[in-house]
Amino acid sequence: MRLITLTPAALCTVFLTAPSTAAPIGDFDWPLQPRPAVVRPFDNPEHDWLPGHRGVDLAGSDGQSVLSAGDGIVVFAGTVADKPVISIDHPGGLRTTYEPVSAAVPVGRRVTRGAPIGILRPGHPPCSPCLHWGVRREREYLDPLGLIRHAPVRLKPLIIEPQHA
Template sequence: MTTSLLLALALLWPLGPPRPEVLRGWEPPPGPYAAGHRGVDLAAPAGAPVRASAAGTVTFAGPVGGRGVLTITLAGTGDPPLRTTYSPVEPLVATGTVVRPGDLVARVAPGTHCPESCLHWGLLRGDAYLDPLRLLRRGPARLLPVTGVSG
């Protein structure tokens, strides 16, 4: 993912404020069928609001293996485009809904993904899983001179 692509996205945590605790980080599998953790688990009680982390279109909202899943395909992120996934959730939007960053899209559903209640947040490009925390990372802060201020 290029830096210019990251800067073009409006990036938000899908939970909070405050910023949620990361219970388990992204652990890429060594191969496509190997064990790994293809996303991050964020601490959240059942019923917590889930918000779109970036602008896009809801491309799936429904059950997968008995667990509610929501997928948002992110606008302007290349070919194939980036997709974020959220589970276990109770989707509040239908497939085809266009969302903006911060829009309420789901509520955390009770589930068995984590030992304690959580939201599993994933990021994909095509079939490749990526670290969703990369959506939140930006370069170092830079102080710029202040002009036009009298003191």
């Protein structure tokens, strides 16, 4: 067996692609700590009028601190359909939403990634208490898990066996 060292120019380019509904990876992190379990994944319907799940549900506990997933400005902190909701605008035209969350920050407040923005409350069936976390760009809903930077891709040495004629 021989170990062959390849120069960067000799390596193939690896493309990692995400579904078109995925948000771009950036300077974002989980809105709950420690890293929560995903109780219900993103399920974007084919058409806007069809039912779906336009966000993810993250396991949490009543009274748990909810954190801003990224740097931005609080643009809404109030009640929608009897649930407390917070919305934050981020650079690049993204808006994240968090519910049911009692706001600890006023509208207009600039927040940074990881800053506490409110307290998780019960009231999001069927997994209460859990955080419904959503993201959209303009009117297009995206998978918020696409915001999270996963472990980096690492290439391992390539071992090539000599070919025998």
